[in-house]
Amino acid sequence: MQDEYDAIIVGAGINSLACAVHLGAKGWRVGIFEQAATPGGAVKTLELTEPGFRHDWAAMNLSLFAGSGFFKAHGADLVGRGLEFAPASNCFASVFDDGTWLGVSTGPGETRARIARFSEADAKAWDRLCAEFPGAAEYVFALLGNSMQMHVQGRLLAKALFRKGFAWTADLARLLVSSPRTWLTETFESPHVRATLAAWGMHLDFAPDMAGGAVFPYLESMASQNFGMVIGKGGADTAVKALLARIDAAGGEVHCGNRVARVLRNGSRATGIELADGTKIAAKRAVIANVAPSGLMRLLDGASGDAAFDAKMAKFSHAPGTMMIHLALDGLPDWTAGAELKSYAYVHIAPSLEQMARTYQQAVAGLLPDEPVLVVGQPTAIDPSRAPAGKHVLWVQVRMVPGVIRGDAAGAITGTDWASVKEIYADRAIGMIERHAPGFKAKILGRAVVSPLDLEADNPNLVGGDQVAGSHHLSQNFLFRPALGHATGNTPVEGLHITGASVWPGAGTGAGAGYMLARKLGGQ
Template sequence: MQNEYDAIIVGSGVNSLACAVHLGAKGWRVGVFEQAGTAGGAVKTMELTEAGFRHDWAAMNLSLFAGSGFFKAHGEDLVATGLEFVPVSHCFASVFDDGKWMGVSTGPDETRTRIAAFSDADAQAWDRLCADFPGTAEYVFALLGNSMQMHTQGKLLAKALFKKGFSWTAGLMRLLVSSPRKWLSETFESDHVRATMAAWGMHLDFAPDMAGGAVFPYLESMANQHFGMVIGKGGADTVTRALVAQIEASGGAVHCGKPVARVIRGGGKATGVELADGSIISAGKAVIANVAPGGLIKLLDGGSGDAGFDAKMTSFVHAPGTMMIHLALDGLPDWTASEELKSFAYVHVAPSLDQMARTYQQAVAGLLPDEPVLVVGQPTAVDPSRAPDGKHVLWVQVRMVPAEIRGDAAGQITQTDWTQVKEIYAERALDLIERHAPGLRGKIISRAVVSPLDLEADNPNLVGGDQIAGSHHLSQNFLFRPALGHATGKTPVDGLHLTGASVWPGAGTGAGAGYMLAQKLGGK
């Protein structure tokens, strides 16, 4: 192992690896140090249940990565080193307690026809959204794909005002600050259509009434309609393996099982890191920490020397936790609403805006929700290579749950230790799926349940099982992610930079924070 690099990156999540790839392409020797035994952070795939069944540990949807600026710049090289996507045309659906369902697909008029079955007015509203999407997407994706600096975003705003006018620009700004319920209620009249789209807010921490959450149901619905979705061939780790191979090809290295104990400083500048085993690794140009803001302060032996910055980092707010259920199956769920649901990548069990709001509030209060929102991923419906012939895997994200259990909203579970509760609570989630797909339990070959604390133990950035590395509410988004003045990853320590999902543009597999930092340090 080398003891000196141009740049040292702490953590091997997708932002770290993308940053290392771009810096390597600019001639930097980069060393990535990961405390876990496997690279990738939340983007990794493992045989968690039975041999031959490949389960995505956390992230499954790779659409943001495939559409990212980073992939446009480096995708050709990554594909050459083995990266492979599987396109998805039937993207997401929701099932409802009245036996109905709604889904978004890319086929001509498929989605519109499903919406029209609920409301002709909503089908017309969908038409208008689809017609307007290319113009809106130009600015929204530009917002998400650029650094959160006043001069950069000011130019974008000026461009919108000049080309689109004040009324259109004000409407876009209103969308960005609206809650999912507000936007959906103004746009659609069907509760089924509203709930189908609102479920995407729960992938982050945007319950229906949270300001700033409308843009995510909007973007996911429109992007999936227009472009479809992609997942990784054989597992999400196709991305991780290709990124690591590219880093190594440029002379860098990814060291797993090597936790970093602290950042070393000299003359007010970050000069390297000390590993937990006492090894000292020097950095000639930069130390980059892909850690949660609170974790950064720990790496700095308790402080950066700037009390104001330290207070902002330690007060950074994390979203409620997530529990994962990984199933090895004899067959896909038999959804009673429609056989067609077996072809969808995601099926949401999130029947109403009110139920989603209640679930979120219960989790925030420390209660196990009586009816959690479920994201049921069916990757083998589109990628059979993840399981033996005729078999399947199911990826179930249980949202939201508390990291610290104070009680059970249903009044049934008395234990408060996740090591005991996770298997019990998994039964509640399976009951909800069985309500819409009877007989699922009879198809289960094996299962692995991952509590929010298990997620944090594997990846300390997922504090309390927060899979999005920090709340995205307005007070902690845009210019305020992770704090005002630090949305580019700047820290008070010269040569030390923060990256990852806690930094603008936030969660997901788009690698925006890592790529923008690499461009800033190494050039575009």
Template sequence: MRSDYDAIIIGTGINSLACAVHLGAKGWRVGVFEQAQTPGGAVKTLELTEPGFRHDWAAMNLSLFAGSGFFKAYGDDLAARGLEFAPASHCFASVFEDGKWFGVSTGPGETRARIAAFSEADAKAWDKLCGEFPGTAEHVFALLGSPMQMHVQGKVFLKALYRKGFAWTADLVRLLLSSPRKFLTETFESDHVRATLAAWGMHLDFAPDMAGGAVFPYLESMANQHFGMVIGKGGADTVTRALISKIESSGGEVHCGRRVAKVLRSDGKASGIALEDGAEIEASRAVIANVAPAGLMKLLEGKSGDGAFDDKMRAFEHAPGTMMIHLALDGLPDWAAGEELKTFAYVHIAPSLNQMARTYQQARAGLLPDQPVLVVGQPTVVDPSRAPEGKHVLWVQVRMVPGEIAGDAAGEISETDWNAVRDLYAERALDIIESHAPGFKSKIRSRAVISPLDLEADNPNLVGGDQVAGSHHLSQNFLFRPALGHATGKTPVDRLHLTGASVWPGAGTGAGSGYMLAQKLGGK
């Protein structure tokens, strides 16, 4: 291990690794330090249940990465280093208590026909959205893929005004500010269609009535309809392994099991890091921290030198937590609503807008929701290599749950310690799946239940199990992520930069904040 680098990056999340790849390509010597024994942050794959059953620890969907500017620049090299995607044409679906289901697929007319079975008016609304999407996507992706600086974003909006006119641009702004319920109830009349699309808002801390959440159900539904979905062949860690190979080929190093205790400063500038074991490592050009704001303050021992900045970092708000249930199965769930559901990458159990809103409020109040939203990932439908022949893995994300338990909305669980609650609450989630797929529980070979606090212990950025590393509500998004004046990762400490999901453009596997920071530091 070197004793000094041009840049030191704290954490091996996807933004860290993308940043290291680009800086390495620009000739920087980069060292990446990770507290966990396995690199990747939320993007890693482990044999959590039995040998031969590979489970994505947290992130499964790699579509954002495959569509990112970073992948456009480095995708060919990463593919040569083993990165491989498994595409899904049947992307996501929802099941309902009346025995019906709805799903989005890429096949010609498939999705429209399913919508028309609920409402011909909704099918026409879907046609309209699909027809307008290419023109809309150009400007939305430009917004989400650009640094959050006034002059840069101003050019994005001026371009939209010039090409599309004031009324169209105003409608785009309205979409960006609307809640999922507002957008979906204005666009569709079927409760089934509305609920299926609204479930995507829950992935990113947007319950149906949260302003600013409409754009996520819109983008996910349109992107999946037009492009499909991809997951990692063999596991999401195909990305992590390829990125690390690229970093090492440029002379960089990745060190796991090395917890960073603090950022070193000299003459008011970040000069390196001190590890928990006492070792000190120098960085001549930059220290880059892929940490949540609270984690940054710990690295700075509580003071950056700018009290206003410190207050903003301490006030940064996290979303409710999640719980993961990883299952090794003898067979896929037999979904009562339809055999075709076995072909989908994701099946949501989120029956209505009102149920999602109630679940979110219960979790925010510290209660275990009586009916959590379930994201049931079926990765072996898309990529059979993740399990022995004829067997399957199931990836179940339980949204939302509190990091600190104040009680149980159902009045059934009296314990408030996640160590005691973990398996009890997993049974509630599994019973919900069983109600939609009778006999499902009898197919479970083994399981691993990961509580919100387990997620945080592995990755301190996931405070209270918050898998999006901070709420994306309007007061903490765009110019305000993580705080006004710091959306580019700038900190008051010279040569110290913040990156990761807590920085614009936020959560997901798109590597946006890491790549944009690397371009800022090392050049495009």
């Protein structure tokens, strides 16, 4: 283990690895120190159930990574080191209690035709959104893909006003601050269409009535329609393996099983780190912490030297938790709503805005939701290489659930300890799938249930099982992620930077925070 690097990065998540790749390309020697046994953070692929069945631990969708500025800059190199995507043309769908379904695909006219079965007016609204999307996407993706600095975003605003005019720009701004329910009810009349798109808000922490959440259902539906989706060939860790290979080629090092205890300082400047075993490692140019704000304060022994900054970090709030269910299957679910659903990357069980809103409120209140939102990932429908021939894996996110259990909204589960409750609660979720796909339980060959606290134990950034590493509500997004004045990852300690999903532009596999920071430190 070297005792000095140009930069030290705490944590080996996707933002850390992207940051290290870009800094390495600029000639920096980078050392990454990770407390877990496996790098990748939420992007890991493991044999969790039966031999030969490869399960994505948390993140499955690599579309943000494939479409990122980082991939544009470094993608060719990563592909040369083994990165491979598996494309999905049937992206996501929802099943409903009345036996119907609705899905978004890339095929010409397919999605429109499905929407028209529910409402011709909604099909026309979909046509309008699709026609307008290229113009809107230019500005929305520029907003999400650039540093959250006033002069940068100011230039983007001026460009929109000059090219598109005030009314168009104001409409876009209204979309960015609207709740999913507001946008969806103004745009579509069918509750089935509204629910299908609203489910994407629940992938973050945007229940239907949360301001600022409309943009996520909008972007995911439009992007899926226009570009499709990608997952990793063989597992999401195809991205991690390629990133590690590039870091190694540049002379960087990744040390797993090494918990960082604190950031070392000389006066007001960060000079390195101290590991849990007492080993001290020097950083000549920067210490980069891919941690949640609470984790940053632990590394600083509770004080940065700036009381106002410390107070902001202490007030940083997390979204409700997530539970993961990984299943090895003898066959994909036989969805009663339609056999075509077997070809979709995701099938949501989230039948109405009301159910999603209720689930969210129950989780926030500390209750196990009586009917949680289920995100049923079918990766082997897209990439059969993840399981033995003829077999499948199922990736199920149970959203939302409380990190700390105070009770059960259904009144059936009396326990409050996740260690004893998780298998029982998994049975509830599996029962929901069974109702939409009779015979599903009989197909299960093996299962592994990961509670919110299991997620946090593996990755302390996921506080209470919060997979998005901090709420994205308006009070904690854009200029306020993680806090006003620190959206670029700067801290009061000279040479110390914070990155990761807790920093703008937030959660996902796009590696935006790590890449933006690396560009800033490395001179673009």
